[in-house]
Amino acid sequence: MQQIKWGILSTAGIARKQMVPAIKEAGNTMLHAVASESGKAADTAAEWGASVHHDSYEALLNDPDVDAVYIPLPNALHKEWVIKAMHHGKHVLVEKPAAVTSDDIREIREAGKETGMTWMEGFMYQFHPQHSYVKELIEKGTVGAVQKMRATFSFPLDLTSSNIRLDSSLGGGSLYDVGCYCVHACRHIIGQEPEAVVGTGRKQSGTGVDISTSALLTFQDIDAVIDCSFNESSLNRYEVSGTKGRIEVPFAFRPDQNPDNGEGLVIVRDENGRETERKTFAGNQFTLQIEHFSQCLIDGTQPVYTPESTHNNMKVIEAVYASQEQI
Known part of the structure; x- marks a missing residue:
């Protein structure tokens, strides 16, 4: 090869x-x-x-x-x-x-x-197989008509440090660093672009970077809530709620942080909250990503994640930041 x-x-x-x-x-x-x-x-x-x-x-x-x-x-x-x-x-x-x-x-x-x-x-993260399975479940109607998605990514950061994540001149901030995953996941799983965005956040005095951000993304027929933080315990998850149940992905962006086996996990619950399915997914998402990209270079094909989608993700991030400034 x-x-x-x-x-x-x-x-x-x-x-x-x-x-x-x-x-x-x-x-x-x-x-x-x-x-x-x-x-x-x-x-x-x-x-x-x-x-x-x-x-x-x-x-x-x-x-x-x-x-x-x-x-x-x-x-x-x-x-x-x-x-x-x-x-x-x-x-x-x-x-x-x-x-x-x-x-x-x-x-x-x-x-x-x-x-x-x-x-x-x-x-x-998008190359990990747990996410394609979530999309399969949605397409099959396992949880009915999707109504809402919630995505969270947070971890504790020493806010007194000289970490580049706290340097506004270098593109610091929780939304740029981890909230971008939440934005991407909502767009990727829902398969639409939001029609409206409202965001709020808390900025660190002195640096001006957001140490936490929350936002509501309104899609055509689905609402999405995202939040991210440098000032909370570690959490990286999303859930998709429908008329007949919900899908939970508790290690959405860092499956290696699953303390049981370092694997991805998808949990399905019915409308009463009872667990009806629990499935694990192995795979190194970094390896899967670089294999895909490299194979595209070998074959002369375009990656599944396009420049247009990258552009659209940043436009949503900008809209969240712009909304923060209006509050």
């Missing part, structure tokens, strides 16, 4: 913990190069098992052996380096959010069309 040679821009923790193991596990990928501008490239390449290291991002983009790059830089730097990478002839998988405004996403889309390179925003 043909293998896509990957390069990674930066030594970010998510790359070390999640993406490097995924590249090694996938059958159609190999880790070729890593770049760092902090003098750690050589040590990181040795630790990660990369064949080559580069001491600047530009040098990696000039490496002729790199087919595609993974970009886990701070949010505010995504647009610059995604566009640069594509103009250097590299395909791109960029961490979510792909940029911090819909105008930025539009520029990335234009660069993709201009260069002919393929790019995708890294919402890895």
